[in-house]
Amino acid sequence: MTADDDIKAAAAPLAAILKRMRAGVAFTGAGISTECGIPDFRSPGGLWTRNRPIDYPSFLASGEMRAEAWRRRFAMEAAFGGARPGRGHRALADLLAAGQLQAIITQNIDGLHQASGVAEARLVELHGNSTYATCLECGARYELGWVRARFEEARERAPDCTDCAGPIKTATISFGQPMPSAAMARAGALSGDCDVFLAIGSSLVVWPAAGFPVQAKRAGATLVIVNREPTELDALADLVIHADIGDVFSAALER
Structure with missing residues (x-):
């Protein structure tokens, strides 16, 4: 057979x-x-074997962690953005x-x-969804192209919401969220x-x-x-x- x-x-x-x-x-x-x-998360070679997930409390508490989260997201875009x-x-x-x-x-x-x-x-x-972002305070939606432009203009500093100055995050659910x-x-x-x-x-x-x-x-x-x-x-x-x-x-x- x-x-x-x-x-x-x-x-x-x-x-x-x-x-x-x-x-x-x-x-x-x-x-x-x-x-x-798009590799999975848990198996050998999966995304979590290469980068320990950034949990929600860490994202909120640290500008450095927010910047790292966005660096990882844009790195993923380069590798998997063409997925169909x-x-x-x-x-x-x-x-x-x-x-x-x-x-x-x-x-x-x-x-x-x-x-x-x-x-x-x-x-x-x-x-959630990683193809766009939202403000964690007021819920305003941001497209990734806008976030990336601001991130790069600010020398890899995570941007804040233009309406309420709240932190902007991909519209995903993180550990602890x-x-x-x-x-x-x-x-x-x-x-x-x-x-x-x-x-x-x-x-x-x-x-x-x-x-x-x-x-x-x-x-x-x-x-x-x-x-x-x-x-x-x-x-x-x-x-x-x-x-x-x-x-x-x-x-x-x-x-």
Whole structure:
């Protein structure tokens, strides 16, 4: 049996579930974006193995830490700014367009779901978005080009809000920063009211986000996990596939 045959065999039960899905929810993690050239955070070679995360209290307390956070963000832009949606992103966008998915809940901050054609109204970003910035005091939005110009003009000093002088940060959720209550509430409602819950490319170790697959399963949904590596929730799932996400979803939709 060839590798292609293996993928087709793994995708067959997924295709059957997708065919009957009418009110599905997808939950995506970093693994869906790795084929796009964006490394994940925890695995060897991941972003956190090279740079210890800057937590929220440190960002607020130190101008040096704010400057370092922006240096890292602009370095990431040089490496990953050209990333485009992968096959997994496009497959989910197709399922949304077909009316089989209600929404996508994502842990990702890369904006690739939007780039694949997913409307903001159909997307729940649990950890925010790194493609723009906001003032932590008044909530004003700033585009990264503006922030970078001010950062460089000030010799790598982090800029402050022009309206209220508050600190400006990428619109992401850092360690130590409260989770967005509205996004968490909406994700919980979706998880409790779906017929199929697709957990895709997530290690399912970050809580409380990892609780959504559990909630969906307890509410009666079919739980599917597609991830290269085993997760702590594999035993709970109705279907587990350890394979490349793009390969699996491409094969499943072809069926």
